[in-house]
Amino acid sequence: xxxxxxxxxxxLMALPVAAGLAGAVxxxxxxxxxxxxxxxSLDPWRELLAWxxxxxxxxxxxxxxxxATVLSLAITLLIVAAWQGTRSFRVVTSLLAPLLxxxxxxxxxxxxxxxAPSGWVARALSxxxxxxxxxxxxxxxxxxxxxxxxxxLVMKEVPFLMLMTLAALGQTDSAxxxxxxxxxxxxxxxxxxxxxxxxxxxxxxxxxxxxxxFSMSVVDVALIxxxxxxPTLAVQVLDWMxxxxxSLRFTASAGAxxxxxxxxxxxxxxxxxxxLIAARGRIWASQGARAPGWDRPLRALxxxxxxxxxxxxxxxxxxxxxWSVAGLWRFPDLLPQNFGLRVWTDQSQQLWxxxxxxxxxxxxxxxxxxxxxxxxxxAGATRAVGIxxxxxxxxxxxxxxxxxxxxxxxxxxGTLGAVLLVHLVFVLPYVxxxxxxxxxxxDSRAGLVAATLGAAPWRVLLAVRLPMLTRALCIAFAVGxxxxxxxxxxxxxxxxxxxxxxxxxxxxxxxxxxxxxIGVWAVVQMTLPLAVFALALALPAxxxxxxxxxxxx
Amino acid sequence: MTLTLDSLRISRGGQPMxxxxxxxxxxxxxxxxxxxxxxxxxxxxxxxxALPPGFKMSGRIYLNGRDMTDLPTHxxxxxxxxxxxxxxxxxxxAGNLGFGLPRGxxxxxxxxxxxxxxxxxxxxxxxxxxTLSGGQKARVALMRTLLSAPQALLLDEPFSKLDANxxxxxxxxxxxxxxxxxxxxxxxxxxxxxxxxxxxISVTGEPLH
Numbered sequence: 219x220x221x222x223x224x225x226x227x228x229x230l231m232a233l234p235v236a237a238g239l240a241g242a243v244x245x246x247x248x249x250x251x252x253x254x255x256x257x258x259s260l261d262p263w264r265e266l267l268a269w270x271x272x273x274x275x276x277x278x279x280x281x282x283x284x285x286a287t288v289l290s291l292a293i294t295l296l297i298v299a300a301w302q303g304t305r306s307f308r309v310v311t312s313l314l315a316p317l318l319x320x321x322x323x324x325x326x327x328x329x330x331x332x333x334a335p336s337g338w339v340a341r342a343l344s345x346x347x348x349x350x351x352x353x354x355x356x357x358x359x360x361x362x363x364x365x366x367x368x369x370x371l372v373m374k375e376v377p378f379l380m381l382m383t384l385a386a387l388g389q390t391d392s393a394x395x396x397x398x399x400x401x402x403x404x405x406x407x408x409x410x411x412x413x414x415x416x417x418x419x420x421x422x423x424x425x426x427x428x429x430x431x432f433s434m435s436v437v438d439v440a441l442i443x444x445x446x447x448x449p450t451l452a453v454q455v456l457d458w459m460x461x462x463x464x465s466l467r468f469t470a471s472a473g474a475x476x477x478x479x480x481x482x483x484x485x486x487x488x489x490x491x492x493x494l495i496a497a498r499g500r501i502w503a504s505q506g507a508r509a510p511g512w513d514r515p516l517r518a519l520x521x522x523x524x525x526x527x528x529x530x531x532x533x534x535x536x537x538x539x540x541w542s543v544a545g546l547w548r549f550p551d552l553l554p555q556n557f558g559l560r561v562w563t564d565q566s567q568q569l570w571x572x573x574x575x576x577x578x579x580x581x582x583x584x585x586x587x588x589x590x591x592x593x594x595x596x597a598g599a600t601r602a603v604g605i606x607x608x609x610x611x612x613x614x615x616x617x618x619x620x621x622x623x624x625x626x627x628x629x630x631x632g633t634l635g636a637v638l639l640v641h642l643v644f645v646l647p648y649v650x651x652x653x654x655x656x657x658x659x660x661d662s663r664a665g666l667v668a669a670t671l672g673a674a675p676w677r678v679l680l681a682v683r684l685p686m687l688t689r690a691l692c693i694a695f696a697v698g699x700x701x702x703x704x705x706x707x708x709x710x711x712x713x714x715x716x717x718x719x720x721x722x723x724x725x726x727x728x729x730x731x732x733x734x735x736i737g738v739w740a741v742v743q744m745t746l747p748l749a750v751f752a753l754a755l756a757l758p759a760x761x762x763x764x765x766x767x768x769x770x771x
Numbered sequence: 772m773t774l775t776l777d778s779l780r781i782s783r784g785g786q787p788m789x790x791x792x793x794x795x796x797x798x799x800x801x802x803x804x805x806x807x808x809x810x811x812x813x814x815x816x817x818x819x820x821a822l823p824p825g826f827k828m829s830g831r832i833y834l835n836g837r838d839m840t841d842l843p844t845h846x847x848x849x850x851x852x853x854x855x856x857x858x859x860x861x862x863x864x865a866g867n868l869g870f871g872l873p874r875g876x877x878x879x880x881x882x883x884x885x886x887x888x889x890x891x892x893x894x895x896x897x898x899x900x901x902t903l904s905g906g907q908k909a910r911v912a913l914m915r916t917l918l919s920a921p922q923a924l925l926l927d928e929p930f931s932k933l934d935a936n937x938x939x940x941x942x943x944x945x946x947x948x949x950x951x952x953x954x955x956x957x958x959x960x961x962x963x964x965x966x967x968x969x970x971x972i973s974v975t976g977e978p979l980h
Contacts (some may be wrong), residue, residue: 545930663857666821669844670851671871678845681870685861766901769858 222743222744223593226639227646228605230590234621234643235612238516239478240702241620245471252627262468266476269469271448279451282364282444283434287488290433291426292461293372293523294379299514300520301412302387310524317377317531318333319696319751322706323725324744326370326442327736328534330359330540331541336549338537344550360446366510368442373435373527375429379422381403385655386421392415409515416496423492428610430488431481432712435613438706438721443761451477452615459619461510461712470619478616485611535744542737561734568723576703576719579634583641584698587649588691594650601603606647614707622711632716640708649698657692688768689758696754700747720746772797772835774923774953781810781817788826789814790975795923795953800946800969802956809977810974815925818955819851820844834922850921852929852945856908858900864911865896871919886914889948906937908957913945922951926956930963931951942966 244250248259266272266546302306331337336353344350359366392414399409409742435452449457451473456471541547545556562569621640668678684691696766711721724739762768778828781789784809788810795801803811817828821844825868832839839847858867868883876882892903892908900908909929916924929945930938946954956967962969971979 317861518853527809571845663853664859665803666816666819666852667853668859668870669821670819670847670849670921670925671844672848672873673870674845675843682859686859688861738821765860765899767858 221597223597225596227590227650229267230732231605231608231643234421234640235608236616236621237624238617238621238633239612241623242471242474242478242616243620245468245620245623246475249256250468250471250623251654252623253467255468257743260288262472264399265469266472271454271456272451275448275482276476278364278448278479280484281365281696282371282440283362283481283483284432284484285286286368286433287426287457289368290375290379290429293376293520293527294383294408295341295411295415296516296520297380297524298383299407300517302392307619311380311527314377314381315693315751315755316382316748318381319700319747320372320374320531320535321700321721321747322436323704323706323741324538325374325531325534325720325743326439327724327728327740328538329370329373329530330442331537331733331737332530332534333369334359336464338533338552341550341552348489350453357457359443361701362445364445364450365610367394367450368438369530370432370439370443372523375528376527379425379429382425383418386418386428388655389421390417390743392417394685402508404508407513408507408509413695416499417505424607424611427485427488428607430484431613432632434481434484435477435615438725440726452613453479454561455615455619455709456707467619467623474616474619477613481613481616490502500516501575507752515605527744537742538737538740540737541733542741544734544737561738565735569720569738572718572720572723573742574622575634575717577640577720579638579709579719579749580699581640583645583702584649584695586638587642588648588653588695590646591650591653592679592684592696595654606650609643610647618711622714625712626714628741631712632714635715637709637713638716643703644702644705644708645698648701649694652697653687653690653694656687660687686768688712688761690698692754692758698746699750703743703747704724772922772951772953773830773833774955775833777831779814779817779828779832780811781822781826781828783810787818788974791830791895791972792976793809793972795955797953798950800954800956802964802967802969802971803974804958804961804964804979805969805974806959812927814974815851815955815957817848818925820847832833848920848922849925850916850919850923851914851925852916852927856900856912856927856929857942858912858915860901862900863896864892864898864900864903864933867900867911868896868915868918871915871918882918886967890914890944903968905933906941909933909941910944911976913941913948917948921952924954926953926954926958928958928960928963929956931958931960939966 245253245255246262248255248257248261259564297307301310333339335356335358339346340350340353348354386609392586393419395413396409399413401405404412437456438454440450440453444453448454455470455473455477458466458473505616522588540554542561543557543559544554545558547554572629618640622631625636630636664686665678666681669675673681703719704727705719706721709717709719720739720743724736724743726737727739730736758768776791776793777979778791779791780787791803792815793801793927803814805811812822813826813862816822817826818832820839820842822828830840834848839849852951858864862870864887865883869970872879872882882898887893890907890913892910895907898975900911901909913929930942933941946967947968954967956963958964973979
């Protein structure tokens, strides 16, 4: 069974993506017998091109996706280069896990509440600085350029890239490289950029590609923060997908294929840019400019986005919680006049029901993913490593519509099992990513000693390796749980409206503008993964209380 | 009890490293000496059934006349000690000792208590191994191995991390406890080799000193 695990993992990742892509490409060229498309044609493409918003939607996808990726990467590298090894840096890194567990949608709602014309930023400045005594009629959230969307994406991608950078740093001799650079008179930031960055970027590439593909095609964050007329291409594809007029499915499929091509094109452009920058960078690095004087200003510069992200997330979430219990809250007032649990009680039945479904899906998918990951790692799955990124690189909007059509055809759509399976496709890569480093770092001599003491391989696994990795296992489970809770598009499309989670409910409320209702659902959405993360950290600490050798240093 | 290495050859990428042809009787200590990287630890790993990837082995290994060559590690009954104690951090001292004690052995608790007593760790069974001193950990590791009733003992520089006066004490304790077993000691330290009191050879079988 263990031996079959790597193959199973690869199949679980690759098959749905391949099937879903086929399910998008065929209808994009007119073939979809269930909807009367019996012959191949280019009509879907003609209809797509006839949509007047196409040019703007494509531009938006490219601009917000590439913009968010470049900004996230630049901010991450600047923070690490300027602050690595300091106490403030350790504080920042300790906040990464809760930040990562936060669903994109909850973070986006928090930001939307904060920067909206009636949000805390406007309230804090009014009326003394702005003269506003009522919320101004400004398009800040949903702005035409997609700046709010970029901000919402950066807020979540910086913690992800930061964690990946830290993992990469652990595998390079960054401390010695820095010591050499510093002793040669290099400043901290320039020395890091010239000596450490080239070594870690190779390992950062795939996460960066995943961020690019995700940012270009994200749906839930774009629904909450992105422009509306026209929306990004991904949102428009979803719109066509879920329209009552079924003939629009053909246009949707063509749009999905276009989205895939856009992402592939952007990835190709990114790789080209990498080459150019690397070639130019080699010349720059060998020219010997040391620039120690830049450290102070660059440190200050790095502190700005760190602070902005911290405040944006922190105040945003506080705002969500406050709105969920707010009674009357007049405009420039910083706090509501009174509080009440009315919305919570009104929603309690729905909250329990959907909260239960969400926790079941998340708990089961994380558990199955953990078991499969352990089995695959135990079998020594090295070739599978490349394939685990596939569901993260192919845009969800490109293959999920096709997959849902397949589910419909097989009569599986709208069942909890089908939603669980499609969650697994996205949960498994993150669980694998989270567990594989600690798995490899385990001292294999403990296994050898156990075997010489007469323990068979399964006993070495169950009685030695897994207990020693308790902490990593708990964190991997929490990562998987949080990933599942955050899934919007897979739940929506494969659940076919019959399987709902707190995430689909919260995002569906985005257009309603009902702040108290959104507050309640977003608070539940962020609390679930956060609670599991807290447990995942507390439980092993409790177990390790009497075992000093298990503590992390 | 005897351990026989019959034309044992280990090579890496076609490059021969280890060549051993010898028999070790019960109570005898064979010392293999050489600089680091000469293949002496690899030879021990091969005897334990854990040849690292990239190495090739030929020849046979017999323990009490039984061919062990193709058996997995856990079925070979060869105890192995490293220079680090490698105690399991998630188990208590008694838990570590009990791990090696075969299932179904009568009076487990008494055996564990006796082992603790022999190691001068009376009543410390419930302790967290991380709170023991270096010498105490080394003795627990040895007793854990002996409780698993091995038929031979493989020592991979087990004394090299201990400081000078502790070293003599642990060395004497180890050889005294293992006097009924064939023992192979791998070391780069001449003093350890002399204290073992047996033959001293290189990884290719030439007698040294």
